[in-house]
Amino acid sequence: MTIESYVQQILQRVEISKRQHYDLTTEMTTYLEEKKQHYKQQGLSEEAALERTFRDFGEIEAVGKSLSTALFPQRRWALWYLAFAAVVYAVLVGTVVAVKPPLIWSILLCVSALISIAFIRKQFYIAHYRGLFLLFCSMHIVLWAIGILYLDQAQGIVLFMLRGCSILYLGAIIYNICLGALYQPIIQQYEALSFKKRTFTIMINAISGIVIISYFLLFVAGVWFFGIDSTNLTYTLESLQMLVIPTTMLCCWFAVIMASKLHRYMIPVSWVIQLALLCAVVIRFYS
Amino acid sequence: MDKEQLRGSLDLLVLSRILQQQNYGGGIIQDILRDSNEQLEISEGSLYSLLKRLEKKQLIVSHWESTQRRKYYQLTKKGMFYVEQKLADWRLLNQLIESAIGEDKHDD
Secondary structure, X not given: OOHXXXXXXXXXXXXXXXXXXXXXHHHHHHHHHHHHHHHHHOOOOHXXXXXXXXXXXXXXXXXXXXXXXXXXXXXXXXXXXXXXXHHHHHXXXXXXXXXOOOHXXXXXXXXXXXXXXXXXXXXXXXXXXXXXXXXXXXXXHHHHHHHHHHXXXXXXXXXXXXXXXXXXXXXXXXXXXXXXXXXOOOOHHHHHOOHHHHHHHHHHHHHHHHHHHHHHHHHHHHHHHHHOOOOOHXXXXXXXXXXXXXXXXHHHHHHHHHHHOOOOOHHHHHHHHHHHXXXXXXXXXXX | OOHHHHHHHHHHHHXXXXXXXXXXXXXXXXXXXXXXXXXXXXXXXXXXXXXXXXXXXXXXXXXXXXXXXXXXXXXXXXXXXXXXXXXXXXXXXXXXHHHHHHHHHHHO
């Protein structure tokens, strides 16, 4: 094994930005090269010097774990929490309710839990492919939402227990989504913010996102189930018109989030617009 | 050395080493391991992680040395204050232990 691959294997276990990854690679490689040269000067062969250098530095797993704990301790526990919550949710909903969800749903949840555990050893990919990780979290949300459809068959204490479990599972998903943005932001504008401001921004983004996307999906579901009539085109078109405002709101929200990533002065503006959008949804919902 | 005892003192050990003079990561690790006469059963990688943790806690800052590809670490004001506090605590504890031992000897 070369020094480069040894360092890369260690850093695969740590969720860090590209800049931090480059810095750590350079720093550790330089140190290990110097150590190897030191042993070679003492008369050891290339292979023996390398082996001694790696032995002194420590096992890949142990060093990776200690670096991950030092730089981003929250992610390891968040991923364990997500995996555990997914399995418990799959087992409870799959066994307790009268009409059971399809087996493929339970299998997908367990596979998602296994992928979450795999991410613990490959945290590097979470930082470098944040989009894919968010897609993976979205898959968890879809599976969670499918499970919710089966909950109402339960009653009394069982229903209460299942709802509690579903809230914990949703919490695990949202926690994992927000963690990266909070502690290892890949967007430069967010990285420049203080921790408090960043937390506030993420919170606003998450709350407004959940409310506006749910509002949009609610209307889509309503139109899908009740608004489409193949024999009555006028009725269908009138129903589709109901989607105009939710779609506009969703587009506005998306544009505001994208704009806040362009310049840091846009971040406070995005707070105001998102709050205005939230108020608009609440007013429309209750009127 | 007892691992629990070591874990509690390792931060102070590294910080006091940097307090003496700014140094690069490898240099700090080598100095600590050399001075301990291999009493410390801790890997270099773990000491590296410790440096990163102290940097994250803003007790130390680092900068690149342009010619040697080495990253040098030095204490921040917060780090200096932390070291002073910890050293005072450590000295007080040491004094209490020494005086307790002294009293025992006196009783004998």
